[in-house]
Amino acid sequence: MRTRLLLFAAIILRLAGLAHAQIEVAAVARLHFRAATDSLNWFEGFARPVAGTNAPYASHRSAEAPAPALVARTQGRDSAIVWQTATLPAGWRATTATFVWVCGLGSNLGEGQFELRLNRRRVLVFSTPKQPAWEMIGEGGATLAFTAVFQNHHRAHFGYMTLTMPAAWLQPGRSATITITGRQSPQEIWYRTFAYPDALTHLRTQEFQEVFADLEVWHLGEAKLAAYAPAAWAGRVLAVYGEDQLIGRQAFEAENDLAAARMAIPRALQNAGEIKLRVEERVVATVDLRELAGRRLQAFLEEELRAERYVFPPGALPAIAWKRPAMVDNELGPFELRVRYFNRAMQQVTAAAAPGRYAAVVEGATPQGFTIKRFLTLFCAPLELDDYSREASIRINPLPALGLAPTLWQRYAREWRVFSFGDMIHYLHTSADAAIFLAGLAEMDSISGNFDSPRLRDRQWWIEFKRKQENLAQLPVLFQPPQPRPASKAPELLAAGGESAVFTPSALQKIRAVCENWAAAAEEPLTALVVHRGQIVFHEAFGRLPDGTAMTTATPTWMASITKLLTGVLLMQFVDQGLLDLEAPVQEYLPEIKTGGATALTLRHLFTHTHGGAWHGEWASDWNPALENQVAQALPLFEVGRRFQYNRLGYALAGKVMERLSGRAVPYLFEVCLFAPLGMQQAVADNTYGGLYATCLDLAKLGQMLLQRGRYGAYEFFSEENFRKLLPAPLAALNPALQQSWGIGTAPAAGNGLSEQAFGHAAASGAIFQVDPQQELILIVGRDRTGASYDHHAAAFVAACTAPLPSAARRQ
Known part of the structure; x- marks a missing residue:
């Protein structure tokens, strides 16, 4: 057997590291012409x-x-x-x-x-x-x-x-x-x-074209047009026009079993909205050039600003520049950057007079008229890091897996300064993360808690800085975490009581057997928990951790995208207090996100994956202090409400909304608004879309609160009316063409015995979180990796847990 890869002209974006083949237009043309002939x-x-x-x-x-x-x-x-x-x-x-x-x-x-x-x-x-x-x-x-x-x-x-x-x-x-x-x-x-x-x-009948056209974007602004036609077209002349101006002519030439014509389109001629391809004065294809501008903008959003030094000695502040300036010029055109520096007290400065945090705020007006903003953390330290320094930035712990003799590691420990060189010395002053670590570490005394970290403190500083810049710091914060109401307590989760009238020893043994088989077959440990009518009826651990120790029910696991459901629950507290409206334009809460299209971007679009920006890159993170600015710049490329495309950007931007209104970083909000009042003692989440680590017991308390429509113990998190707004609903209300149902961080979970009312969220780790109000049932699995045959085992687990319930419910 032999393999032939058809590597013809492809739509390839050779900009900002996005050089990945998408579609090979020559191959598409070849398929059509063969089918036609x-x-x-x-x-x-x-x-x-x-x-x-x-x-x-x-x-x-x-x-x-x-x-x-x-x-x-x-x-x-x-x-x-x-x-x-x-x-x-x-x-x-x-x-x-x-x-x-x-x-x-x-x-x-x-x-x-x-x-x-x-x-x-x-x-x-x-x-x-x-x-x-x-x-x-x-x-x-x-x-x-x-x-x-x-x-x-x-x-x-x-x-x-x-x-x-x-x-x-x-x-x-x-x-x-x-x-x-x-x-x-x-x-x-x-x-x-x-x-x-x-x-x-x-x-x-629906996809055939006489000519298939392709655009390749190259460095320095030039674009190459390739047109493919049937082989019989060889010798015919292709004329390309932009706004009735002739760009060029080129004869089709035989190329394998196609006829191909190619020509360059200079940057200066790419401003036409579209170009028309004519053969013998007849338009045979039209190419939308606006796509080029969109591709360049997408590429620009991946560009990085770099500081000359992130950790620097007192005196002059480090210069800031694009990591790849030639690429930025190619993508948007040249434009000047203006850098302002601030000290820890948020006062603008021109030099570093004292050690500690400093911040760089970078702005620039692009040729398209948009003002970009970026934010960099810097740290001033009275420390020279060079080849003659007595300090070394990195010391490596012994690594037995390398097989090196212990005596070598002991010698390194004694003579680490002599052994250190290159990046091991210079790392601190060239690392953005090192500056964030040092600046945040120096400020951790202002907020305490097991969930705190230098990185989180740095995030909190930028929130406060931006609120001050927007003149919000003097305004009262209206959002309040849930307050205890002892007089109207709701039930709390009852501890494991073993068998029940429904979950008999036989039923529990079947669940146990499924879990044992799952852990063994997938070679991935797991914990499983079942709650029925407010009581834990099953809570066990299976398998072994990578270090060989047994998995326990107290071991936190990665809950991945279940974090999105947690973010939805947090947001509904803002809705319940009248501070947010799911249908209001995001611009009302983030003025930088200006609504320009026919459909205004709303919070509902963000949570239902219909905002239209699923093409985003790594910049789409709630840890990015410039996220709002980058979304504002990208918004013209968003097709709001047109498609359901699962991604993280909407949740990241929703996090910025909550941070702006509350003045607190989302990980802090999770702690005071959910983890502490619910008693989720081991839960921690550092972002809005995939960073939750927790035990099954932690999530069971969240699930019980949802079964009780927003109430748990002495706390009311939101009203029953707002609980209903959290649940999955048909997206046809946003766009009749959308067939999915989705909620504010919640997804439908019916099937395998769960009723049509069941909801929850899937996870890349294979964790399960499903809540069935009709059957008063909560199913949770904690694991860090899906493992082999995941769908089969997950379905078997749900089926085993619902099997003891009345058969009428299982048939739904």
């Missing part, structure tokens, strides 16, 4: 499912809505899928036939292997490379090809798969059966065949 021997590759798991997912045709699809995985029981093709015409005669169907590859997760069989004949084994177009030759000369036409924001590929085989393998008047099976691997990779019986018809 061989109308008698191409057939629909999917007609009806035969076997396998239906796992709906958004395809390139479904506008982000889940479309029916069979899924095969390289882990677990969902390994094989089977379907039938369309029936071949009874009188069909040819040497080969080609079936085409719509599929998706989880190539963003890694490279897995899948076996393809036709009518039980093993044809070939294919993998899921990151390339958006590839072709493989299998048994008997059969050819399997994949052509991506879409890449989602997770960078998974979706498009068309074609299988060309000898006619002798087929029978006229009958359909063929295709089986795809995932080969077991350490990493779970998925393959999907979408249930579109009209894949070929749609390809020919």
Whole structure:
């Protein structure tokens, strides 16, 4: 078997480290022209499912809505899928036939292997490379090809798969059966065949173009246009116009089995809204040039400002500049930066007179008229770090895993200064993190608590600084954490009482067996907890930690995106106090986020993943003090309300809203508004979207509060009315085209015995948090990694926990 990768001209953004292949337009053109010219021997590759798991997912045709699809995985029981093709015409005669169907590859997760069989004949084994177009030759000369036409924001590929085989393998008047099976691997990779019986018809009638155009953006502003046409077009002349001005002419030339024409579009001519491609005075394609500006802006948002030194001696303040100034000029054009410096007392200064925190506020007006803002933490220390310094910034602890003799580590401990060199000496003054650490550490005496840290103190300082700059520091903070009301106490979670009338010893043993099998098969320890009618009926730990010690129920685990549900619960306290409106424009709370599009960006958009900025990079973090400014600059690229795209940006920005209103960093708010009043003693969360670590018991208290619609013990966190606003609801209210339901950090959780009222949130770690009000049930699993066959084991756990409940509820 041999593999041929089709590496043709791709839409590649060679800016700001975003050079990843998305779609190969030449391969897309080739697919279309082949399908158009061989109308008698191409057939629909999917007609009806035969076997396998239906796992709906958004395809390139479904506008982000889940479309029916069979899924095969390289882990677990969902390994094989089977379907039938369309029936071949009874009188069909040819040497080969080609079936085409719509599929998706989880190539963003890694490279897995899948076996393809036709009518039980093993044809070939294919993998899921990151390339958006590839072709493989299998048994008997059969050819399997994949052509991506879409890449989602997770960078998974979706498009068309074609299988060309000898006619002798087929029978006229009958359909063929295709089986795809995932080969077991350490990493779970998925393959999907979408249930579109009209894949070929749609390809020919809805997606066909005479000419397929591609733009490649290069350094220094120039863009290269490539146009692909049928091979017969070789010799014809392509004329490119922008706003009726001729940009250039170029003849199509033969290129493999295509005709291709290429020309450069200078930066000065890229301001036209669109360019038209004409052949023989007829417009054959239109290219929107505004996409170029959008790509450049996305690339610019990844650019970093760097300080000459982050830890510096008293005297002159360090200079600030772009890490890659030439790239910034390319992306937006040249513009000046203005830097202001402030001391710990938030007074503007021109030199560092004393050791301690300093801050740099950087501003600049771009050629597009937007004022960018960035914030850097600096630290002044009476310490010279150079080759002659008596100090060393880094001392390495002994690392037994390296196999070095203990005597060498002992000598290093005695002579660390002689042994240290390079970055081990200079690290402090070149590290932004070192400045944050030192500045925050020096201020930790002002706020105490086990959850405090130097990094968190630095975040709090910037919140207070920005409030002062916006003249908010003198205004009263209206938000108040929950206050105890002993006179109207709600029930608290009852400790484990063992068996009950519903959860009998037999039922508990079945849950225990599922968990034991899960921990062993996945080689990942876990804790599990079940609450029914306010009482813990099951709470046990399984497996061993990486150091060999037994997992315990007191061991905190990574709850990952369950953090988003926690953020929603926190936000509803602001809503309950009348400080926030879910439907109000975000601009009302963050004036920098100016509403310019047809649809105003609201808090509901942020929490329901419909804000339209899922393409964001690493800058989309609530730890980024410039997040509001970067979102404001990116907002023209947001397609607000058009699609549901799961991501973290909305929650990060919502965190900034809460911080601005309360004057406190979100991790502090989690502590005083949720962890302390609920008694979540081991819970800690350092961001709004994925940083929660907690025990199952911690989450059980949160779940019980939600079952009681906002009340727990002596505290009322929000009213029952606002509890209902937290729950999943159809997103069609935002856009009739959206088919999902989502809440303020909550997602539907029905199935496997849970009722239609059940809600919760999934987690990248494999943790489970599901609350079922109808059945007064809370299910929690804590773990740090999904492990093998996760979907199978998670479903088995939920089913075992709901099995003892009345059968009518299980059938919902």
